[in-house]
Amino acid sequence: MTSSHLNFKNKHILVVGDVMLDRYWHGGTSRISPEAPVQVVKVSNVEDRPGGAANVALGLAKLGVKVSLVGVVGNDENATALQAALEKEGVDCHFVTAENLPTITKLRVISRHQQLIRLDFEEREDSLSQNQAVEAKVVELLQGASAVVFSDYAKGCLADVQTLIAKSNDAGVPSFVDPKGNDFSIYQGATLVKPNLVEFEAIVGPCADSKEIERKGRELRERFGWKALLVTRGEDGLILLEDGKNSFSLATAAKEVFDVTGAGDTVVAVLTAVYTTSKRFSDAVDYANQAAGYVVGKLGTASISAETLEAIMFARSHSSNFGVLSPEELKEQINLAQLNGEKIVFTNGCFDILHPGHVAYIKQAKALGDRLIVAVNTDASVKRLKGEKRPVNDLTHRMAVLEGIGAIDWVTWFDEDTPLEIIEALTPDILVKGGDYTVESIVGAEHVMAHGGEVKVLSFVDGYSTTSIIEKANA
Known part of the structure; x- marks a missing residue:
């Protein structure tokens, strides 16, 4: 599957499951409580994020998919906060309100990027009327x-998931299940079921190696009539068992694990979205693996955009240690180069339409050191900076053209409005900017100089600009 097929705008995916609110209290810790031997956190920031099935829906919306979400919430302020966060990202919420239950909320206290404690607010109460209300909404939304996706956290929304899967099959809609519990018979007839290794072994017993996982997995898949079974194994990668095909295994794509919160949600979101386009489980699993590797490097529940996923897959298709690399892969190569005594030069920009001014500037930058990195604004970042009609060329095309310039060793990307985050992550020896800047005004200059590096301002060649080229073309 090529990256050009990553277009989900005409897809409509229904998510059904246990929704929850992930609330984060951020603050500093500088003293121990006089009341007990515990740290005192001075809360300075409160952050609300959709969790559980709501995070799956959010992940799909970030990919550009049209998403409808069915879940059960309480009649409380947290339900309002959850719905507002989802609707802001374009998720169409169809909540069933349970008057006697609170909206499931997980409160995490964070200090210095570390989770100190988690407090859960939830109650469980199976209700026939609740199940019927969920079913009615699902049947209506299955049309089209x-x-x-059935995202099961065993909190009650999917108490009658067997009926919902049967309704999906009747409507000819493929179903993807993120399961929970010790009875997988309730997922009979699903298209694909995605347990992690712990959940899988709770059903089939301990597995000594991948061969035993494959043998027991095939038996499980055949017993319950699934077209495919995907077992995720954390750092040991994934195993896909598909009807009539050999097993398909992938090593984990994660380079550095910072927080696994929501990684499973990302896998099932990307898996489902890609399958709706390619109709191949192996493609879907490949993309989902790369997406999971990206989000576990972020703090808290995280999502990935179609553009970032496309860029990661584009970079991965380049087998060399040079050329287009993801920021994570590039960090490894920079460390190796610096160990060899090489000076790393960094510059950044949109590079929408490459012209002679760009080429001259790039050659000047390369002359300052041994290796040159060019970091490119993603399409979303360019739109925020330049307007809705830009960029003219999308990210993968811009990176491919830059890769062909001999003076450039590495091309990567960043999604923020400024390159500060990627500069801090890569810490080049020389930071270069073109134009009428002072060193002090250049983003990232303080970080580079604090680590013993240099900051240089270069002049652009007069007479060339992307804007003027576009204006001439439209004249």
């Missing part, structure tokens, strides 16, 4: 759906 490309796929349905």
Whole structure:
């Protein structure tokens, strides 16, 4: 599957499951409580994020998918906060309100990027009327759906998931299940079921190696009539068992694990979205693996955009240690180069339409050191900076053109409005900027100089600009 197929705008995916609110209290810790031997956190920031099935829906929305979400919430302020956060990202919420239950909320206290404690607010109460209300909404929304995701956290919304899967099959809509519990018979007839290794072994017993996982997994898949079974194994990668095909295994794509919160949600979101486009489980699993590797490097529940996923897959298709690399892969190569005594030069920009001024500037930058990195604004970042009609060329095309310039060793990307985050992550020896800047005004200069590096301002060649080229073309 090529990156050009990563277009989900005409897809409509229904998500059904246990929704929850992930609330984060951020603050500093500088003293121990006089009341007990515990740290005192001075809360300075409160952050609300969709969690559980809501995070799956959010992940799909970030990919550009049309998403409808069915879940159960309480009649409380947290339900309002959850719905507002989802609707802000374009998720169409169809909540069933349970008057006697609170909205499931997980409160995490964070200090210095470390989770100190988690407090859960939830109650469980199976209700026939609740199940019927969920079913009614699902049946209505299955009409025109490309796929349905059942995100089960064993909190009660999917107490009658067997009926919902049967309704999906009747409607001809493929179903993807993120399961929970010790009875997988309730997922009979699903298209694909995605347990992690702990959940899988709770059903089939301990597995000594991948061969035993494959043998027991095939038996499980055949017993319950699934077209595919995907077992995720954390740092040991994934195993896909598909009807009529050999097993398909992938090593984990994660380079550095910072927080696994929501990684499973990302896998099932990307897996489902890609399958609706390619109709191949192996493609879907490949993309989902790369997405999971990206989000576990972020703090808290995280999502990935279609553009970032496309860029990661584009970079991965380049087998060399040079050329287009993801920021994580590039960090490894920079460390090796600096160990060899090489000076790393960094510059950044949109590079929408490459012209002679760009080429001259790039050659000047390369002359300052041994290796040159060019970091490119993603399409979303360019739009925020330059307007809705830009960029003219999308990210993968811009990176491919830059890769062909001999003076450039590495091309990577960043999604923020400024390159500060990627500069801090890569810490080059020389930071270069073109134009009428002072060193002090250049983003990232303080970080580079604090680590013993240099900051240089270069002049652009007069007479060339992307804007003027576009204006001439439209004249």
